Amino acid sequence: MNREELRKRALSLVSIPADFKPIIEEYAEGENGEGEAIFSWANEEKDKGITINLDLVGNLTSLSIDMDDGRDPNPVPLEVEERKERAEQFFLSHYPDALSDLTFYEIKKLDQAFRFNYERIIMNLPLKSAGCFIDVDQVGNIIKFSYKVAGHIPEIPTILISKEKLIEHEQNRLDFQQTITNLYTIIHDVEEDDLRLVYEPEPSFMKYRADILTPTLSIIHDEDVPETYVPLPPSNTTKQKDLSIKEVIGIREGMEIIREVDMGGETGIVWRDRNWEMKDQDLSIDGFFKRHSEDTVKAFISKKTGKVRSFMWFNERSGDLKLTHEECLQKATDFLQMILPDYHKYLQLIVRENEDEVDDTRKNEAFSFRIHNGNGIPVQLEIVIVAVNRETGQIDHYSGPSFDMEQLSQIPTEPAISKKEARKIFFSHLDFELAWNKDYDEETESHILVYQACDRFTRTPIRYIDAMTGAVITAKDK
Template identity: 85%
Template structure:
């Protein structure tokens, strides 16, 4: 179907509210005739929207309807089985033969909705990225739908490696590193978000091809870029964080106004733009949508707890007559850090990568990355501070700070109670392996391969860490 026929077909699936307007109409077709069309409508003032994706034959592949969480609901909610029945009715109305290929796998409660997952099963295991999920609200409305057909059905291996061999293999090569990590309740099986001193297993993700008797990693990662960490000298600048407003930290000028402000729970997202800015032309493509949302803007995230700037990015070009060297830009970056993260030099180290200091006279910004540690050399996992300095203006065009309050880091114990040897014993006493289908990254075309992936023998979820103070096993959250 052409774009206009697909748009009319999309409109036949849903009723578009009168206060919604079209924001995306995208049509993409590949060399072999495959492709997708995407149509979105929204009320941007209320931050509500509706999106439909169709394949080029007009089949519904995705549906997303933002729920009105503020609406009054006084009626009786449908029970789980009634909602499941609505989900299957919807699925069969679009794919009449779906349940001959797909099997109901699990349900999840996601706030006001229940999600029902239907999977293509081989060896009683779900294929990766194959099947569908359907979200149903209290009154039976379908608010989210996603459907993907398996491109290739894998063959079942005739020989499988034994779990005992895998555990023995891990026992001989397993190591642990001491680190500090941010634990999140949505990711980890913990009672509250928390910054903790832990032991992380190395390798952290244990996954093996199931049909090769010599244990072989199913995914070969690219070699890491060589990095060195350079300590930072104590600053002479004594500017305090409290002396600056949010606008002053970000660099917002009088000619700019807030065009969006979104409460995201732990953070508030704020977007500024010049008051007189106008879109040059109506463009409903995806690139046009992002241009309308981002061109000439400044975006920042503010901590809801502290009211301090967590990060910001200038998408609006700023030019000047300066020609700062990398060394001069580094001084600008560290001056900024002293304003926003007092005593930063105690916890940050400059990351220097191979060939990073090569001069590029045409580069408009110099970007610096900083490794975070606890002041005693123990790293904070996955946390990097980034500062980008405009060489022409000396202003900060991008800042990305820690996702936590630095006071939390100061309160973390510096010495573990549990030794590395004890952590290894605890880990191995919980270690098990389970079969699963995973993407075969060695193949050019999309396909699946049977793997063994490590898990906790009690929760059947991946083991992420051992608490360095208590010895508690910290696993991934069970979906």
């Protein structure tokens, strides 16, 4: 189908509300005739929208519907089985023969819907990145759909490594390091920031090809770039009190808020010059991102503290300065003093080996900082970033911690559980299970069978051992 035929096909699949306007019409075709068309309509003031993806024959590959259409605010919810029937009716209406290859696999309960997953099963295991999911809301409406046909069907290995060999291998190589983690970033049902002193297995990535015997066990991971950490001196400036959000970010006169979005624990705010106009009404994906991002300033504000958690300038600022690396670092530390008092107690500058020499022609100088508890114990998965504009001396990008830094002073500095005890607890829970993974070493899409580590009781990945209680901390989802 051509672009216009695909657009008509998309419009035949959904009813577009009168207050929705087209925001994306994208048509992409590859060298071999493969490709897709994307059509999206939205009421951007209400942050509601509909998106449809079609292949170039006109088959529906994905659908997302988010709209406030005046339905009963207190509906009588359908039973799960009836929703499942609705899901299958919808799926079969588009792909009548799909269930001859796919098997109903699981149900997941979401906030406002149930998700029904249909997978291509081999060796009683689903293929990754292949299959279908369908979200059905309380009254039976299909609000999300995605279907991807499996490409190359993998061969079943003739021989597998024993799990006992894998566990023995881990016992010989694993160490355990003290770290601090924010459980909010690991376990999704933790509502508040919950910093814990924990032991983390090192290396933490435990995934193996299932069909290669020792001593050629192959660990699938990318090598980390070595890093060193440099302590930071206190800033030369004093903290400026009671600065507004606009003053922290540098919002200038003549800029206005064009979007404000509730992000759960944060509020997203976007500013742009009041007189800005889009030059071309381009409905491509590139045009969409230009309308949403070009010449904007985006920030995330913590609802809990009311403070700026991060911001990014997409509105280019120019000047006559030519700041050196050292001068930019001073600007960055001055900014940190303003936004994170006593930062020098908890931050260390990250210096990566094999980095290119400083390029004095680039416009921004970016610095990354590791967070620790004041005694050298790092906060896992937390990095502070400050990017300084070399021409203006202004901060073009800041990304701060996901928690209130004052909490670090409340974290115990000494564990109640020894490393030896943590190790024993970890291995009493460690198990491995088989799974199909995409094989990124192959040019064409294919899968390999792997063993991935899990907790023998919950079957979810083990992340940490609590250093105070000995509790096993696992991820919520696989």
